[in-house]
Amino acid sequence: MNNKELITKLSDRINCTTQETSDMLSALSDVIGSKLVSNDSIYLQSFGLFEVKKRAERISVNPVNGKRYLVPPKLVPVFKPGTTLKNRLKDLDVE
Structure with a gap:
């Protein structure tokens, strides 16, 4: 949609x-x-929770040349579905 x-x-x-x-x-x-x-954070009843999480600093490796890079920490939006939404999705048939 x-x-x-x-x-x-x-x-x-x-x-x-x-x-x-x-x-x-x-x-x-x-x-x-x-x-x-x-x-x-924003909670919409029977839908879910929108919030911001801090992604920690990490080391990433370039697969082509094998170099290691430090990826700085950053803030990312996160959605956690509510119980009602989870239950409605569980009831669906998977084909």
């Missing part, structure tokens, strides 16, 4: 125009992004 399909499906479900739905998704994205930048 791409962004346009998501907006169309949501707009049909909540009885809003596609422009209003697009604006709501954009606002949601902005709020989540700004909260993650300020190192806050």
Whole structure:
């Protein structure tokens, strides 16, 4: 599903125009992004948790020439699905 399909499906479900739905998704994205930048976590009930984790410093090896490089620590966004979402995914049949 791409962004346009998501907006169309949501707009049909909540009885809003596609422009209003697009604006709501954009606002949601902005709020989540700004909260993650300020190192806050966001929990959406029955969906999951968005948070920022610090990835530790590590040593990486270039497989072509065998040189070792130090990769500095960095912050990465992380999503942890909630229990309800996990249970719904477990109920799906895998083909």
